[in-house]
Amino acid sequence: MSEMAFTKPLLKGDRVERARLYKAPGEQMFGFQVACKTISDGIAASKLAKEGGAQFLDINCGCPIYEATRRGMGSAMLRKPRALAKMVAGIAADSELPVTVKIRLGENDKKIVVDTVVDYLHRAGAAAVTVHGRTAEQRYKKAADWAKVGEVARSTAMPIIGNGDILTHYEAHARRVESGCTAVMAGRGALIKPWIFQEYKEGREWLPTTDERVGVYRLLVSYMKEHFGDDERGRKKAWYFFPWHFDFLNRYRPLPEAVYGAASREHPLIMTRMDLTDARVGEAGPEGLGWAERLLRCEHPDAHEAIAAALWDAGSDADAVTALERIGREGVEAWEEAVRAGGRGGDAARGGGLGVGGPAGAEGEGREGGGRGGRGGRGSRNDDAELERG
CATH class of the missing domain: 3.20.20.70 (Aldolase class I)
Known part of the structure; x- marks a missing residue:
């Protein structure tokens, strides 16, 4: 940049x-x-x-x-x-x-x-x-x-x-x-925030709404359909990559410079553990988030599969948001509990502490691999996944 x-x-x-x-x-x-x-x-x-x-x-x-x-x-x-x-x-x-x-x-x-x-x-x-x-x-x-x-x-x-x-x-x-x-x-920052280059070019931050982020993610869907094909075969090929992206995209949090600028000079934000919500940016706890937003911040691999499927199948951004709201309402609390029970908080090896669990400002412990168990072949390819992240 x-x-x-x-x-x-x-x-x-x-x-x-x-x-x-x-x-x-x-x-x-x-x-x-x-x-x-x-x-x-x-x-x-x-x-x-x-x-x-x-x-x-x-x-x-x-x-x-x-x-x-x-x-x-x-x-x-x-x-x-x-x-x-x-x-x-x-x-x-x-x-x-x-x-x-x-x-x-x-x-x-x-x-x-x-x-x-x-x-x-x-x-x-x-x-x-x-x-x-x-x-x-x-x-x-x-x-x-x-x-x-x-x-x-x-x-x-x-x-x-x-x-x-x-x-x-x-x-x-x-x-x-x-x-x-x-x-x-x-590198990893661009996987969490694909719009970081536009922010840098324009010298200003963009704090997208849930609907706006869904639009960005569906743009990725359109590129994948163009490259792999908009059919079952194309979907199968895209699925090697697409749900995996949400292991990064779920870490997005609004990080306005007025709130986080000073902290970023003390410790990099990508390495900082953060809760699901932050009152400093006007978030009043998980219940204050919309179901779609809460789902998009969920770390569970099954949530990522569901998000990917909803985005792939949706006919419009509005349809995608509606589907994510429904999925979040029906399943996100159980997925969040599973993450807490399994210790799936953020850690440095996964690209920083951005994620659920752990106090803001605490550095992650770090662990080898990406922890993507339960996703077919991808669960055993943590080195390959991190190779993509590096």
């Missing part, structure tokens, strides 16, 4: 010349992120990305999930900075697109290699580097170290994109300014 100017490396002998690719004010840039460990795979991905309309290729060398690291990809590549740089140099030399790289601080607290890796990647011809302010071992259990991200940004001529714990436009702006990064990246 910024006005970016990427550089495309052109290798000539031992010298790297850089032809600039600019993002004009107000213009959107589309990039394609991949995980790979060989030059040939990276070049092949770059060609596909270009054919798909991408303007840059991003290589994810920061993902800490076993499903990636066991294949020698993601954050496993930080163990051998020279080999990583050699791969990036080979891809950048033959790629028609600028190549950017996403990394973490290192493998663990005893192996912080980010400065070395950034230096190598700069010399390898990377156009920019995204630095996630945690080690691979930390996953999402602790707040991102933006002080270290800032140190990296100020110590190199390489464009640095800061990443970690961005949920609101005011957090994004503060992190970019304070760190000195060229830009910032929102």
Whole structure:
């Protein structure tokens, strides 16, 4: 989130010349992120990305999930900075697109290699580097170290994109300014609030009503139907992804800067445990919420299945709201009780403490995987789910 100017490396002998690719004010840039460990795979991905309309290729060398690291990809590549740089140099030399790289601080607290890796990647011809302010071992259990991200940004001529714990436009702006990064990246925050980019672009918060959020979610439905098909086969394919999205979307809470701005500077909001409602924003407890709103905030996987089905089947936004009101009235209290009984409060590994249970301001304990049991094949693919989140 910024006005970016990427550089495309052109290798000539031992010298790297850089032809600039600019993002004009107000213009959107589309990039394609991949995980790979060989030059040939990276070049092949770059060609596909270009054919798909991408303007840059991003290589994810920061993902800490076993499903990636066991294949020698993601954050496993930080163990051998020279080999990583050699791969990036080979891809950048033959790629028609600028190549950017996403990394973490290192493998663990005893192996912080980010400065070395950034230096190598700069010399390898990377156009920019995204630095996630945690080690691979930390996953999402602790707040991102933006002080270290800032140190990296100020110590190199390489464009640095800061990443970690961005949920609101005011957090994004503060992190970019304070760190000195060229830009910032929102990951899990964008899954909770897909409109965070519009907020940042316009410099103002949007606190959507229940009906407005349903409209956003049904827009996602329309994209899925267009891509997978509006039939039973298309629905089956979409269901691998669609209910899962509500494991993030249910964490949305209105977070006006006037109320939460100061707290966000003390502890990232995405890592802060919050109750179902907050009197500071005019919410008078669960009973004061509409049934649809209460349902949309429910953490139970069965609620997510029901929400997804209602949105998919509805003929209009109004029909969807009506269906969600009915489902909430009939089932949300039982689902909420099941969540409380099962300890399904928010935690850091799930992307922060936003959720039911636990006092506001308390940091989540963190746990491995996504806890998505009871959803067919997806319940056993927690690493895959977190790979998508990272």
